[in-house]
Amino acid sequence: MIITRVRLANWKNFKKVDVNLRGRVFVVGANASGKSNFLDVFRFLRDIAKPKGGGLQQAVSSRGGISKIRCLSARKNPLVEIEVEIGELADTIPSFRYGIGIRQENKGKRRIMLDYERVWKDEVLILDRPAMISEDEADDERLTMTYLENATTNALFRDVADLFGSVSYLHLVPQLLRSVKSAEIEQPGEDFYGRNFLVRVTKTADRTRKARLNRIMKALENALPQFDALKDDKDSAGVPHLLLRLKHWRPDAGWQNEEQFSDGTIRLLGLFWSMLEGDTVLLFEEPELSLNDRIVEMLPGLLWKLQSSKGRQAILTTHSLSLLSDPGIAAEDVLLLENGVEGTEIKQASSDPEIVAMMRAGMTVGDAVLPRTAPQNVTELTL
Numbered sequence: 001m002i003i004t005r006v007r008l009a010n011w012k013n014f015k016k017v018d019v020n021l022r023g024r025v026f027v028v029g030a031n032a033s034g035k036s037n038f039l040d041v042f043r044f045l046r047d048i049a050k051p052k053g054g055g056l057q058q059a060v061s062s063r064g065g066i067s068k069i070r071c072l073s074a075r076k077n078p079l080v081e082i083e084v085e086i087g088e089l090a091d092t093i094p095s096f097r098y099g100i101g102i103r104q105e106n107k108g109k110r111r112i113m114l115d116y117e118r119v120w121k122d123e124v125l126i127l128d129r130p131a132m133i134s135e136d137e138a139d140d141e142r143l144t145m146t147y148l149e150n151a152t153t154n155a156l157f158r159d160v161a162d163l164f165g166s167v168s169y170l171h172l173v174p175q176l177l178r179s180v181k182s183a184e185i186e187q188p189g190e191d192f193y194g195r196n197f198l199v200r201v202t203k204t205a206d207r208t209r210k211a212r213l214n215r216i217m218k219a220l221e222n223a224l225p226q227f228d229a230l231k232d233d234k235d236s237a238g239v240p241h242l243l244l245r246l247k248h249w250r251p252d253a254g255w256q257n258e259e260q261f262s263d264g265t266i267r268l269l270g271l272f273w274s275m276l277e278g279d280t281v282l283l284f285e286e287p288e289l290s291l292n293d294r295i296v297e298m299l300p301g302l303l304w305k306l307q308s309s310k311g312r313q314a315i316l317t318t319h320s321l322s323l324l325s326d327p328g329i330a331a332e333d334v335l336l337l338e339n340g341v342e343g344t345e346i347k348q349a350s351s352d353p354e355i356v357a358m359m360r361a362g363m364t365v366g367d368a369v370l371p372r373t374a375p376q377n378v379t380e381l382t383l
Contacts, residue, residue, distance in 0.1 A: 001087060002087065002281070003086055003313060004091075004092070005018075005084065005085035005094070006019055006021060006083070007084075007099075008041065009081035010074040010080045011069065011080055011082065012037040012040070014071060014345075015071050019335055019347070019348060021313070023312075023313055024300070024303050024307055026316060026323075027315065027317045027335045027337065028335065028336055028337065028349075028373055029337025029339075029373050030337070030374070034337055034343075035337060038317075038335075038346065039169070042164075043167065043283070044063070044082070045167070046167035047059035048146055049148050049149055049164035050164075056144065057111075060112045065104075066080065066112055073343045078104070079102070079103050081100070081101045081102075083097065083098065086098070086160060088311075094123070095122065096120065096121055096159065097119070097123075098157070099119075100146060101117075102114060111144050112144065114130075116128070116129060116131075121156065121157060126156055129143070162280075166280040168274060168282050169283040170270055170283075171192055171286075172193065174261070174263040176193050176195040194270055198232075198241065200273075202232060202234070202240040212277075216273065217230045226246045226247045227244070228245045228246055230242065242257065242261075243255050243256065244256050244261065244265070263290040268291060278312070282312060282315070283315050284316035284317070286316075286317055286320075287318070287323075288318060297323065297325060297326065300323060300328060303316075319370070319373070321370055325366050326364070327364060329365045331348065331355060331359055332349075333365075334348065334349040334350075335348060336348070336355075336369055336373075337373075354368075
């Protein structure tokens with residue numbers, strides 16, 4: 001299943017959002033327009049639903065409290081709302097719809113409270129808290145927790161909890177990966193920036209790990225000059241490594257570990273591994289960073305193969321003209337973020353007649369959309 005629609009109210013810099021999503025989603029906008037904040041909607045739902053830890057209270061507090069979540073344009077409306085539809089395909093009747101509204105208590109403990117939690121299955125309302133649940137009315141402590149985060153209470157919509165809980169996000173920072181030492185091989189908590197990436201690789205079952213590395217090797221043969229082999233290993237201190245061998249006149253002289261990899265090679269390895277890992281929603285931030293333009297041009301096709309073969313949804317942010325030059329990217333695949341007085345607005349590129357006309361005239365979606373994201377006075381930028 002994929003997330004087919006998102007509605008937001010007062011979420012970060014979005015006062016109001018209502019957009020449809022497809023199997024591939026390219027989120028495009030100016031710097032500071034809220035691309036990362038849009039991806040954080042899915043991470044927030046994952047943090048509520050993830051099997052170990054998390055929950056509503058932790059999901060809010062890890063973001064600095066509800067004051068850091070609520071849109072500044074909300075003014076007198078304290079409610080932050082998220083609603084998503086989930087189905088097998090875009091443009092079909094959703095299998096599930098999940099919505100929550102949250103607020104902070106005005107006094108007392110200042111807890112994060114559910115204003116409502118609602119679930120529809122096949123368009124039939126199966127949960128409406130607190131209206132349907134008399135215990136909620138009698139004990140407001142219950143409204144500090146969602147039914148989503150509890151295996152006992154989410155039985156009727158477990159598929160929703162499983163989907164949210166398995167959302168994958170990786171924005172691999174090569175410098176962090178290279179900094180791992182033996183005394184601190186794995187650190188607890190979320191690993192958004194790939195510090196524990198090699199630990200994830202090592203902990204994967206042998207057969208699965210080898211199969212994935214073999215597939216990545218075949219891809220690297222076409223992406224890296226002189227590439228010869230790839231394998232995982234551990235040093236004498238138990239620190240996991242990826243070893244890459246380049247073709248060399250001395251057969252065993254070409255092995256390197258991640259400390260010698262280029263930033264682009266590390267990010268490409270993380271990108272490929274993430275694509276092969278799991279089968280649910282995959283979030284990427286600017287996957288084009290540090291990569292050669294010719295490789296970047298291939299990414300939409302790789303994502304399409306991933307989505308069509310595994311049914312996996314990929315949502316990514318980008319500024320790259322090379323990435324958006326793929327003629328297979330439809331206007332319906334692109335979300336355009338535009339800054340406004342009352343926060344950022346999101347729309348599908350297909351809803352803009354000018355963009356549609358340019359694409360019908362032969363332009364790529366990148367040519368039609370990216371000029372909209374340039375700062376108004378960028379030509380005056382100078383030191």
